[in-house]
Amino acid sequence: MSASHPPTAWDDPDSRSAWTKLFTWAVLGQVLWPLICVGTLLLIVGPEWPVWLCFVPLLYSAYRTVLQYRYFTEAFQIRRILREYAWQVFATPESGIGGVPGAKSGDVWLKLPNPERSDDLVAMILHGHVRSPWWRRRLGPGVKPQRKAQVAEIWFAGDVRFAGVLAVPGPGRLFLLYQRPDNGPRFRRDVHEAADEALHRARRAGVRI
Known part of the structure; x- marks a missing residue:
């Protein structure tokens, strides 16, 4: 950044x-x-x-x-x-379709680093609504190169363990991402291991933990 x-x-x-x-x-x-x-x-x-x-x-x-x-x-x-939160800039983040906890077979996700452990990548699922198809057509495997290039760099504001805002550089195409508590043990573990300041900050941002 x-x-x-x-x-x-x-x-x-x-x-x-x-x-x-x-x-x-x-x-x-x-x-x-x-x-x-x-x-x-x-x-x-x-x-x-x-x-x-x-x-x-x-x-x-x-x-x-x-x-x-x-x-x-x-x-x-x-x-x-x-x-x-401030904007963080990521180049070509890992993304895919299905195969991660909480994702259905057609759900698109991307992985971003845990803010407290950069070697730990956390998956966030793009829960669907009318604004999600633009992102879904550009993330994951099998995407045409010209579309993939449009998300080669993304901006993210938030805490990947709880919630955040995804955007293309500018920023544009603001999109809300959030973790669902029913996604399983990963969410509960992240809440348990997160520092107190990270939890307080997430709550100030309106995230329910």
Whole structure:
């Protein structure tokens, strides 16, 4: 990581700009998807539109309306992490699909070093939602070289044992990563072995341990 990086990611104006963009899209989605859902429903009850033509957009807009609340909560969680941790820069981190604790057969993951033991790599799974496909198409085996090059260097703010924010240089494509307590003994061991300051810092960032 360059010495020019500020003490926390939030101190970087570009990071705040990237978060504002993320939050703006969350707000727009919260407004637009319900409007689309209601508008499609009104078309269905009207006599001039066939029901089958509106059925798919009605279901999808209703699904996105319900899902949109998660984008709000994740946006604020991302902000808390950016305010607590600095960006770390990693070149070509190890990644794959399935085969690690807590990952299903199609789950993409990447490994980053334990902040207290750099030789210990910890896997973080990209739990799926609408923003995850961009990352999923660029991490793991069998990815086209031009796409793989887009994540040859990544930025990470957080503690890989608990939660963090993934980004491409800039930063851009902010993506929340978090460990699930039900992933098994690895999570419990990391909590047990983590220094008190690391645990306090994670809690200040809004991570539930």
